[in-house]
Amino acid sequence: MNTQEFAAAQWTRATGVGVDPHEYRRVTDGLASVADWGQSFLRTGHEYVQRAEDAASPLSAGEYLLTAARWFHVATLTPYADASRGAAEADQALSRALTVLEPGARRLSGEGFTGWLRGPADPPGTVVVVPGLDSAKEEFLDLVDALLARGLAVFAMDGPGQGVLAATTTFVPDYERVVGRVIDALGVARIGLVGLSLGGYFAARAAALEPRVAAVATVSGPFRLDWDELPTLLQEIMARRAGGTDAAHAFARQVDLAALAPRIPAPLLVVDGEQDVIPGVTNGEALARLAPRGSYLSVPHGDHLLGNARPDWLPHLSDHFTHTLTGAPA
Template sequence: MSPAEFAAAQWTRATGAGVDPHEYRRVTDGLTSVADWGPAFHRTGHDYLGRAEDAGSSRSAGEYLLMAARWFHLATLAPYPYPDAHRAAGEADHALGRALTVLEPGARRVSGEGFTGWLRGPSDAPGTVVVVPGLDSAKEEFLDLVSALLARGLAVFAMDGPGQGVLAATTTFVPDYERIVGRAVDALGAARVGLVGLSLGGYFAARTAALEPRVAAVATVSGPFRLDWAELPPPVRDIMAQRAGGADAAHAFARDVDLAALAPRISAPLLVVDGGQDVIPGVTNGEPLARLAPHGTYLSVPHGDHLLGNARPDWLPRLSDHIAHALRGTPA
């Protein structure tokens, strides 16, 4: 794959994560090889750290730090193993923490066995939403989703779990992700919880909603209902092997990704969001999940791609309202 092809494939994901589309083009137009992706995005993150140091106000510094976090995270999406990927993930985590210290002094770092993240929002919120990332995503990728939930008066805990984000350097995926969310909910002291899972995080969120009784609302975005290892594209298998601790572990993990038996046990209101242009081989998308869940609703956006970064107005407000109404116990 050429650098132009890879950049085009990542376009809506990157801009959906909140980077400036014109800057994205300037950075990616300068790539002569796909191997240059990680270093170029890493450098751009450092450019934003420099802007934060030179900023004329603490607000501007915080905004530059948030943008640095995005670019550092995107550096980890290099199509081939990037030697500094774990360092970039650590710098994304550090930049996000510095930004929130400036912009939201009330934000609180919460960590425990197998998870870490930031709790944001009012202490008297009607519920706390846990945002669950996926295969190679992290808490720094979904800042706009977090902002939409915060704007509706909810508290939000955006997390990295085993094998994700800053924890990818020291941990690997676990099949029973509901245990991780349960520990996070214990640490948060939340009585009423919503879940939003994105990509593979959609599977984690749906599984948790079936098995964790404190979940009162759930939504998935581009989440798999089932995986077929033999049909998954080699790059997806390679990433899964990196995050799961080897090819055999990844194969076993993929075999467990099947919501057929768990979907009927999801008692919370469920919104399943899919993009009609999301056609990753080996992935069964979410329509069966919505159909089998007792209170499932299916939203398919015909022109949406994976994670629907090209169709945010078509799903983000509706998803945010779904979670807010369900946590408040008010009609949607």
């Protein structure tokens, strides 16, 4: 895949993260090869960190740091990137940004997780955001903002093998235990749980096995994976995140929600884009159909993670949690 093709393939994901589309084009148009991707995006992120250092107000500094976090994260979205470096830089920039912009935000970490709890001190509900194969807590800031705007508290996390923890941990088969430890750390009786991409599998699995999950949603989550049909790039990423090819193969075999879906008692919203047709990945219609309280939203023009269709699903998903966790009208 040449540079232009790769940049086009990442277009809606990068702009969905919140990267300015015009600057994205300027940066990617200047790439000589895909191998230059990581360094170019890291360099752009560092330019925003410098802008934060030079800013005339704390508000501007915090906004520049949030932008830097986005660029650092997108720097990791290529097999040629130093993902651990980009993830560490994104984590640091987000931490600095929230320290400035939201003094009440709290960093929570425990066995197999780390992240930021944002929102009111006494919220009507709390939602945990779970990333996927190569995403991280820095990727879904617009989702977090939509939930915060509805008065909910939000914990955006990295789990084992994800985000800043990918350098020191690998995927675990029992993600529901991680979610359980998160709930313990939050000190709440019940949570909403939203998982994106592979995080959709983690969220659905946790909702089936952790009784304190009171509402759940998945976005572009797999119902089933077939290792042999997965594109080579996805196999390589999964091998890195799972701790080797054999571990990745075993993990992929486990991703099958047929038996777990009927055991999800909470209201479940499954969101798919009909243009999301990754070989070896079965979309979520079957999950919604098999879950006792499942509903399905399929966006005809939506791609993977539906970065090209935010208005078609993000408000609906946010209202799903407001209604199920607080009883407020959807």
